[in-house]
Amino acid sequence: MSSDTLRGWHKQRVERPSPSSQSAVEGALPVTFDFLTDHTPLPPLRNVNFRNLQSTEENDRAQMRAYLTVAALTAQGLLGTRAAPIGTMPLDSHGVEQGASVVAAAKFRSSLGMGSSPAPNLVRVAEKLGVLVAYGPRQTANIDACSGWVGANPIIVLNPAKGDHYRQRWDMAHELGHLVLHRQSRPPSNRTAEAQAEAFAEALLFPPYNRAMARLKAVVSSSAPFSSLVAFQEEWDISVDALLYRLSRGARGSLRDAVIRRQKEREDIAPKSEPVGSARPAEEPTILADAVDELRAEHGAPFASIAWELGLKPELLSTLVARRPNSVPM
Numbered sequence: 001m002s003s004d005t006l007r008g009w010h011k012q013r014v015e016r017p018s019p020s021s022q023s024a025v026e027g028a029l030p031v032t033f034d035f036l037t038d039h040t041p042l043p044p045l046r047n048v049n050f051r052n053l054q055s056t057e058e059n060d061r062a063q064m065r066a067y068l069t070v071a072a073l074t075a076q077g078l079l080g081t082r083a084a085p086i087g088t089m090p091l092d093s094h095g096v097e098q099g100a101s102v103v104a105a106a107k108f109r110s111s112l113g114m115g116s117s118p119a120p121n122l123v124r125v126a127e128k129l130g131v132l133v134a135y136g137p138r139q140t141a142n143i144d145a146c147s148g149w150v151g152a153n154p155i156i157v158l159n160p161a162k163g164d165h166y167r168q169r170w171d172m173a174h175e176l177g178h179l180v181l182h183r184q185s186r187p188p189s190n191r192t193a194e195a196q197a198e199a200f201a202e203a204l205l206f207p208p209y210n211r212a213m214a215r216l217k218a219v220v221s222s223s224a225p226f227s228s229l230v231a232f233q234e235e236w237d238i239s240v241d242a243l244l245y246r247l248s249r250g251a252r253g254s255l256r257d258a259v260i261r262r263q264k265e266r267e268d269i270a271p272k273s274e275p276v277g278s279a280r281p282a283e284e285p286t287i288l289a290d291a292v293d294e295l296r297a298e299h300g301a302p303f304a305s306i307a308w309e310l311g312l313k314p315e316l317l318s319t320l321v322a323r324r325p326n327s328v329p330m
Contacts, residue, residue: 031070035311043151045069047186049178049193051144051171060140065148067157070312071134071288072150074320077310078291085130085287087154089180101196104180105203116210118236122172123283126156131179133172133285135160135322138329147175154179158285160319160328165280166239172283173201202246205238212236220247221258226265230277240266240276284323292321 029036048065050056075085090111109115112125119125123133131154136146141161148155156175162168177200178193187193206212212232219228233240244266248259269276295301307317315329322328 030313030316032308032311032313038311042069043072043153046149047178047182047184048146048148049175049182049186049197050146051174051194052142056143060143064136064140064143064146064157067136067140068146068148068150068155070316071132071155071157071320072153074310074312074317075132075153075288075291078288078295078306085127085132085154086152087130087149087179087183089129089131089154089183101177101181101199102203102208105177105200106207108176108180108200109204109207116207116212118238119169119173119205121283122169122176123285126172126176127285127287130154131156131176132287133158134288134320135285135325135328137316137319145171145175147178149179149183154183158325160322160325163282163325164275165282166233166237166242166275168282169205169237170201170239170242173204174198176204177201202242206236206243206246216243217247217255220244220262221255226262226269226276229262233277241272282325286323289321289323292317 045065045068048068050061050064079085090108109119114120126133133156136143136157136159138160141159144159144162146157156172156179158168158171162171174197177197181196181200182193187196202208212235216232219232222228229240229243232243236243244259244263247255248263251259266272266276292303292306295306296303303317304314307314310317312320319328
């Protein structure tokens with residue numbers, strides 16, 4: 001059954017298929033046949049950003065684009081157009097240099113009253129700005145994170161295979177950078193767009209011009225135990241790996257040597273894939289989960305009934321409303 005046939009059904013150019021054909025479609029997809037053939041125009045999808053773009057297959061990217069649209073339609077179905085998230089990002093920058101990204105991050109922090117303090121829960125920050133945050137399906141877990149606009153709705157999709165608190169925060173900061181910097185258009189080079197978002201994330205999580213930078217350099221250069229760096233990580237809510245990488249760029253002389261020494265210490269403690277310090281839970285998306293919980297509490301609606309009413313199979317709705325990475329179905 002081809003995609004052209006499905007498009008024909010959607011646009012009412014082809015007669016509705018037999019029940020057996022409908023069952024075959026529903027058996028292969030996580031949505032109902034009626035969801036696919038709903039004649040309501042879909043909101044436009046634009047400026048989609050993928051982390052790990054070079055290592056992802058086009059099929060994975062296509063699935064993620066569809067998932068962004070399904071997430072937006074689910075939000076409308078659960079919340080109604082009146083209450084659905086609508087982006088109110090505090091600025092819209094078009095800087096093409098990484099320096100412009102740092103300035104944009106500083107303005108972003110200032111507009112939200114962060115000052116020079118550590119950034120708070122970034123999922124909560126995004127949701128308050130009207131960004132829909134959700135975990136993605138496990139079959140596209142080779143995409144680190146994804147963001148884009150579906151109509152007026154900004155959406156960030158996180159990777160359920162990355163349960164690490166600090167990596168998730170970096171992904172959130174990176175995708176917020178895309179939403180702030182590339183709302184109207186993306187640079188023609190994906191490498192440029194990614195560099196801008198990385199610079200924004202770094203400046204959002206650890207502003208370059210603050211007193212803590214001098215303290216960090218002093219700790220790295222001293223003979224203080226590695227636990228002093230872990231304490232810095234927990235104070236600023238940014239991983240030791242990211243802090244050392246931040247210092248490594250542009251470091252010269254004795255500071256460069258100290259950074260290399262600390263990076264070797266880090267490797268001796270645990271593989272780079274594993275965090276150091278105490279484990280912290282990932283920040284939790286709440287918008288869709290709270291909406292479903294409210295429906296179940298107020299109306300006694302079974303979870304599966306809510307899913308089918310939205311045109312989704314329960315497994316897909318479970319993914320969309322997951323608060324924690326380990327809640328996403330396998």
